[in-house]
Amino acid sequence: MSINIRWKYALSLVLFACALLTVSACSEEARPVKGFVLPEGDIAQGEQVFIDFNCHVCHTIPDVDFPAVEFTPPFVVPIGGEVYRVKNYGELLTAVVNPDHIISPKYIAMLERADREVIISPMPYYGEEMTVAELIDLVEFLHSNYTRLQPQYYRGYYLTK
Ligand code: HEC
Known part of the structure; x- marks a missing residue:
């Protein structure tokens, strides 16, 4: 029984973390670019x-x-x-x-x-x-x-x- 509750607790934590990630991914509309290098211009x-x-x-x-x-x-x-x-x-x-x-x-x-x-x-x-x-x-x-x-x-x- 207690294991069951712990599992439920862990599962809800994971779900909460996923929800947080989804929300932050949605609000982060722009895609920051790393390693984006353009040649020198004139x-x-x-x-x-x-x-x-x-x-x-x-x-x-x-x-x-x-x-x-x-x-x-x-x-x-x-x-x-x-x-x-x-x-x-x-x-x-x-x-x-x-x-x-x-x-x-x-x-x-x-x-x-x-x-x-x-x-x-x-x-x-x-x-x-x-x-x-x-x-x-x-x-x-x-x-x-x-x-x-x-x-x-x-x-x-x-x-x-
Ligand atoms: C119809 C008017 C208009 C034209 C044409 C225009 N801009 Fe702008 N530009 C603005 C306005 C108003 C802003 C401020 C709003 C914003 O940040 O987009 C701005 C912002 C900018 C900024 C950011 C300035 C800052 O201090 O954050 C840059 C850089 C810029 N323009 C470059 C250009 C370049 C290069 C061109 C031509 C390829 C151009 N603009 C054409 C109106 C114009």
């Missing part, structure tokens, strides 16, 4: 891809001049520049191929200031038109436009700019 070509795909209509990059645009969207999101944490290559690649995965906090702040709700990213999906070579160059170009700022410390205090 920064100058990447800048051209940025222009060819009209990324400059919705984005500015400090110190990079782009051709004038006819239409300016209500929210222009600056990318690149001096930041305390450089967006890593994988994050930039994800931002391009899967824009809805993480909506940029900068953009959310802009919309909140304008009393608008954020639901999806207005960024188009480029998977159909962009070649892999273009994507590699583009992400290399984006990555090259981030500079990491060193935090300044003063007598143990952390100073932000």
Whole structure:
């Protein structure tokens, strides 16, 4: 009898663990990629891809001049520049191929200031038109436009700019 109860107990524990796993697997919609390595891209070509795909209509990059645009969207999101944490290559690649995965906090702040709700990213999906070579160059170009700022410390205090 007592063995039976122990078995039931063990079984319910196993079932509970399985349920937990299932729930976490479901909520983890994205598939993180380990061992995903792309070859080095060409920064100058990447800048051209940025222009060819009209990324400059919705984005500015400090110190990079782009051709004038006819239409300016209500929210222009600056990318690149001096930041305390450089967006890593994988994050930039994800931002391009899967824009809805993480909506940029900068953009959310802009919309909140304008009393608008954020639901999806207005960024188009480029998977159909962009070649892999273009994507590699583009992400290399984006990555090259981030500079990491060193935090300044003063007598143990952390100073932000
Ligand atoms: C129609 C406007 C629009 C176009 C065109 C567009 N984007 Fe975006 N992009 C956005 C908006 C708005 C965001 C912020 C919301 C989000 O995170 O998706 C964003 C976010 C990003 C981010 C993440 C920025 C951050 O700080 O998290 C990157 C990188 C980016 N875009 C690159 C590109 C590239 C490269 C192209 C061209 C291939 C492009 N975008 C085209 C509107 C656009």
